[in-house]
Amino acid sequence: MTDAPRAVDVVVIGGGQAGLAAGYHLRRAKADFVILDAQHEPGGAWRHAWPSLRLFSPAQYSSLPGRMMPSPPGGGYPSAADTVAYLSDYERRYALPVIRPTKVRAVRRSGARLQVETDAGTWRARIVISATGTWWRPYVPHYPGIGDFAGRQLHTAGYHGPETFHGKNVVIVGGGNSAAQILAELSAVAATTWVTSRPPRLLPDEVDGQALFDLATRRHQATLAGESATGIGNLGDIVAVPAVREARDRGALKAEPMFTRIIPEGVAWSDGTTLACDAIVWCTGFRPALGHLAPLRLRGADGLIPTDGTRALDEPRLHLLGYGDWSGPASATLIGAGRTAKAAVAEIMKQR
Structure with a gap:
């Protein structure tokens, strides 16, 4: 990359499951885009998980759009390694334009575009999709001593x-x-x-990630309609x-x-x-990794960025994917990331 900023229609920040799902739909929409990933290899946060970690759903319910995750040998729930292999293959299969390792330092407003500053140069984009997830911000509560x-x-x-x-x-x-x-x-x-x-x-033995995703979706739709709905917490x-x-x-x-x-x-x-x-x-959870968006000054009192769907309310050129229910129903899961990305890219293409 040269020292001069490069212009592109859409910059996706993060090459994990949410970023790849966005890339799939951007590719289908024939958008001009790049995916900037801070990791040295494909697989996102799954590459850093402990070996025995298992997904909450069988492979057929843990897939990104366009490509079913293969069932692991012997069936059952895919492991972290299975997921890394799947995401790596997915990236190759769709020839997604991932540039790595590229660490995004800041996103700033720059006239009609957003400026994405990285350790390898600067990009100027009409739209930015932030898909950095939460793994990089582990949360430990404070206790005396x-x-x-x-x-x-x-x-x-x-x-x-x-x-x-x-x-x-x-x-x-x-x-x-x-x-x-x-x-x-x-x-x-x-x-x-x-x-x-x-x-x-x-949860009951027969309840897995597919059922949880369906529940999260119904709850989100009911909330948008001003209605009450059964939450996941009522099950377990x-x-x-x-x-x-x-x-x-x-x-x-x-x-x-x-x-x-x-x-x-x-x-x-x-x-x-x-x-x-x-x-x-x-084992106390994570917080959204949003430090690169600090120059935009978008966070609310709860530390999150207020959104309408995936679009930031106070910066319509920014979309957020994969951070949890506040950025789309079950969007931190594989199946949820894919469905949320589809809706986000459809809206992005209308923003032209």
Whole structure:
């Protein structure tokens, strides 16, 4: 790339599942676009997930538009590695114009266009699609004494498997799917204690990601129509993938109430009870990675960017994909990202 800014119709920031889904629809619309990805290889955040992680749906319900994800050997739920292979193949199959590694530093207004500043030069675009996801902003809540703990602390994003936890005493924090899957794995090799802010609830065994996506879509449509709808939370919080079912059946999914503080040797509750541990694994979620959009000054009081569908209310040249329900029903999932991207690109082509 030369030092002079390059002009393009659409810049997509992020080459993970949401960015590739956007690329598929932009390609079909014959748009002039590029995808800028900070990673060195395809696969998005899935490349950094722990090996035993499983999707919440079978492959046929975990696919991007145009190309079905192959079922893993033996069937069942695809792994993180299966997903990386699928996204890599998808990118090649549709010859998507991904430029990597390219780190986007800032997006700014520049007359009739948006200026995208990267570590490899500058782009000027009529439309910018931000699809950077959440993996790069792990969230750890603050508890008194968190800096005094003498053991090991790590977030889901830094968990790479059970090998270093054999024989240890481990506290796992969080009541979602990541916590349940990591607990299922670690409880086979370590003494584990699961702590949650509210009692965790497993979904019925027959409920997987397809059902969750359908529920999220109906809830979103009802909200737009000013109606009430049954939420996912009324069913439960955790998908019972096979490893979680196995842990449940051997009694490993018993959860304790959330501790109130951390002490050098472990954790403590308000009644004075303490528990010594070697490690704390924070399965406490992520926040949207939106730092590159800071110059646009679009965030609301909740830290999110107000949108109409995927389009930013205060900057109609910006669309956001793949950050969760606020940027489209179940848009942080593979199937949800594809459907949201289709609607976003249709609107973008009308903005010409």
